[in-house]
Amino acid sequence: MKYDVAIIGGGVVGALTARELSRYDLRVVVLEKESDVAYGASRANSGIVHGGFDPIPGTKKAALNVKGAAMMEALAADLGVTYHKNGSMVLAFSEEEMATVRKLYERGIANGVPGISLLTGAEVLALEGRVSPQVVGALRCVSSGIVCPYGLTIAAMGNAMDNGVELRYEYAVDRIEQKDGSFSIYAGEECVEAAYLINSAGMYADRIAAMVGDDEYQIIPKKGEYMLLDRAEGDLCSHTLFQVPTAAGKGVLVSPTADGNLLVGPTSVAIDDRECRDTTVEGLDYIKQAAGKSVADIPYRQVITSFTGVRAALVGEEDFVIEPSKKNGRAIHLLGIDSPGLSSAPAIAEEVASLLRDAGLTLTPKKDFNGKRDSYHVFGHLSDEEKNEWIKRDPSYGHMICRCETITEGEIREAIRRNPPARTMDAVKRRVRAGMGRCQGGFCTTYVAELVAEENHMKPTEVTKFGTGSELLTGLTRGGN
Numbered sequence: 001m002k003y004d005v006a007i008i009g010g011g012v013v014g015a016l017t018a019r020e021l022s023r024y025d026l027r028v029v030v031l032e033k034e035s036d037v038a039y040g041a042s043r044a045n046s047g048i049v050h051g052g053f054d055p056i057p058g059t060k061k062a063a064l065n066v067k068g069a070a071m072m073e074a075l076a077a078d079l080g081v082t083y084h085k086n087g088s089m090v091l092a093f094s095e096e097e098m099a100t101v102r103k104l105y106e107r108g109i110a111n112g113v114p115g116i117s118l119l120t121g122a123e124v125l126a127l128e129g130r131v132s133p134q135v136v137g138a139l140r141c142v143s144s145g146i147v148c149p150y151g152l153t154i155a156a157m158g159n160a161m162d163n164g165v166e167l168r169y170e171y172a173v174d175r176i177e178q179k180d181g182s183f184s185i186y187a188g189e190e191c192v193e194a195a196y197l198i199n200s201a202g203m204y205a206d207r208i209a210a211m212v213g214d215d216e217y218q219i220i221p222k223k224g225e226y227m228l229l230d231r232a233e234g235d236l237c238s239h240t241l242f243q244v245p246t247a248a249g250k251g252v253l254v255s256p257t258a259d260g261n262l263l264v265g266p267t268s269v270a271i272d273d274r275e276c277r278d279t280t281v282e283g284l285d286y287i288k289q290a291a292g293k294s295v296a297d298i299p300y301r302q303v304i305t306s307f308t309g310v311r312a313a314l315v316g317e318e319d320f321v322i323e324p325s326k327k328n329g330r331a332i333h334l335l336g337i338d339s340p341g342l343s344s345a346p347a348i349a350e351e352v353a354s355l356l357r358d359a360g361l362t363l364t365p366k367k368d369f370n371g372k373r374d375s376y377h378v379f380g381h382l383s384d385e386e387k388n389e390w391i392k393r394d395p396s397y398g399h400m401i402c403r404c405e406t407i408t409e410g411e412i413r414e415a416i417r418r419n420p421p422a423r424t425m426d427a428v429k430r431r432v433r434a435g436m437g438r439c440q441g442g443f444c445t446t447y448v449a450e451l452v453a454e455e456n457h458m459k460p461t462e463v464t465k466f467g468t469g470s471e472l473l474t475g476l477t478r479g480g481n
């Protein structure tokens with residue numbers, strides 16, 4: 001079957017673009033090289049919906065960030081994703097830093113960012129008592145927020161699929177041929193045909209562009225390490241606390257997450273490895289030292305995990321590149337979608353649809369498009385009476401699997417079955433938080449693995465953490481098959 005549009009990459013940009021296109025009468029497929037969506041930059045980032053005062057006025061980043069941030073609250077509500085408009089502060093600890101903060105304020109005004117103001121040190125401390133008393137002032141932005149980046153991506157892809165989009169996991173595009181008005185998109189021997197192509201491959205968008213004939217782009221990975229603290233510390237601050245940005249980026253932040261944990265990081269270091277996931281002693285030490293300027297007494301004994309995300313920085317270009325291929329106008333490239341790509345993603349998706357229309361694709365609205373989706377883990381939020389009703393209907397909701405996050409067997413089974421399907425341990429964890437609590441899966445891993453195997457009709461030895469090569473079991477110790 002020939003598709004109207006193939007989207008390469010199931011990150012937040014690809015997923016929201018798929019959802020946007022699912023409003024129209026089109027056959028759309030998303031091709032993702034990993035075993036789940038949101039496995040690139042959309043897996044591990046700060047999760048901040050930036051207000052939009054940081055990008056230079058007149059850039060795509062400025063326009064799409066401000067527009068995307070304004071769309072986020074309603075979008076998250078439609079997709080059943082937690083979003084908090086917690087606001088942010090850029091803290092200044094010297095008069096020199098305060099001068100930069102004033103420039104950011106002016107930039108914010110030029111970009112049309114709503115809800116920004118300048119605060120004195122005393123006003124900062126009245127709002128955020130744990131901030132270091134050396135603070136001299138801040139830029140406050142009440143229109144910024146926090147969202148779970150992979151939760152948003154999963155929900156967007158699920159909603160796109162509910163509206164007819166197809167998704168192929170473990171489809172690593174390695175060759176593209178163009179003939180007779182269509183693209184033949186290969187992953188090894190497999191081939192998908194499509195009339196239009198969206199290159200939203202994040203870290204590999206330069207390589208996909210080269211497959212279409214545009215070989216002038218080069219992406220360099222920039223690593224960002226983080227520490228995540230237990231929910232017990234999630235109320236250490238209510239705003240996202242930034243430091244004054246430098247040439248290296250937005251600096252180390254301290255922020256609550258949408259799920260109620262406390263996040264500290266990231267670093268920003270250019271590296272060679274596009275797939276890097278490791279954290280380092282040096283990186284984590286740097287975060288502690290840098291974050292100490294904002295909040296002196298962060299209780300690091302409450303760290304439950306550390307992780308790394310990698311930014312796809314485009315060499316020689318600070319702005320997002322979102323444009324048709326110079327070789328074939330039916331391919332749209334998205335390159336250098338680093339921060340604020342998450343915040344901008346809803347607006348980027350609309351921009352891509354408009355570029356497709358300009359390229360000749362007819363967008364006929366579907367009458368039955370439904371942009372709403374229920375959230376995953378609702379059981380814990382139910383009243384005792386409602387819980388009893390659910391358990392009567394399906395006893396698996398009475399079987400507690402993850403004790404830290406109180407996630408039941410029923411919720412895990414539902415998460416595995418819903419769009420986009422969960423085939424791995426990490427996929428379950430990212431949908432319903434099973435294994436994400438204080439014990440980090442110490443108690444529930446084997447139970448979750450059994451459910452993944454059963455629901456996906458796999459042998460236990462076929463269950464992986466995150467796809468081929470990350471099998472949990474190497475073999476059976478006693479009989480069985």
Ligand SMILES: Cc1cc2nc3c(=O)[nH]c(=O)nc-3n(C[C@H](O)[C@H](O)[C@H](O)COP(=O)(O)OP(=O)(O)OC[C@H]3O[C@@H](n4cnc5c(N)ncnc54)[C@H](O)[C@@H]3O)c2cc1C
Nearest residue numbers: 009011013033040041042045046048173202224341342343
């Ligand atoms: C450390 C860090 C902090 C950040 N903080 C923020 C923030 O607070 N706020 C904000 O707005 N933005 C932030 N960002 C930026 C944001 O995360 C990205 O802009 C956004 O996630 C990019 O989404 P994407 O879909 O373009 O790319 P990705 O999420 O990287 O998705 C690309 C997808 O393409 C797939 N793919 C690649 N090659 C192929 C292939 N050959 N075949 C098939 N599939 C392929 C990948 O597996 C991946 O799933 C941060 C980024 C990082 C790394």
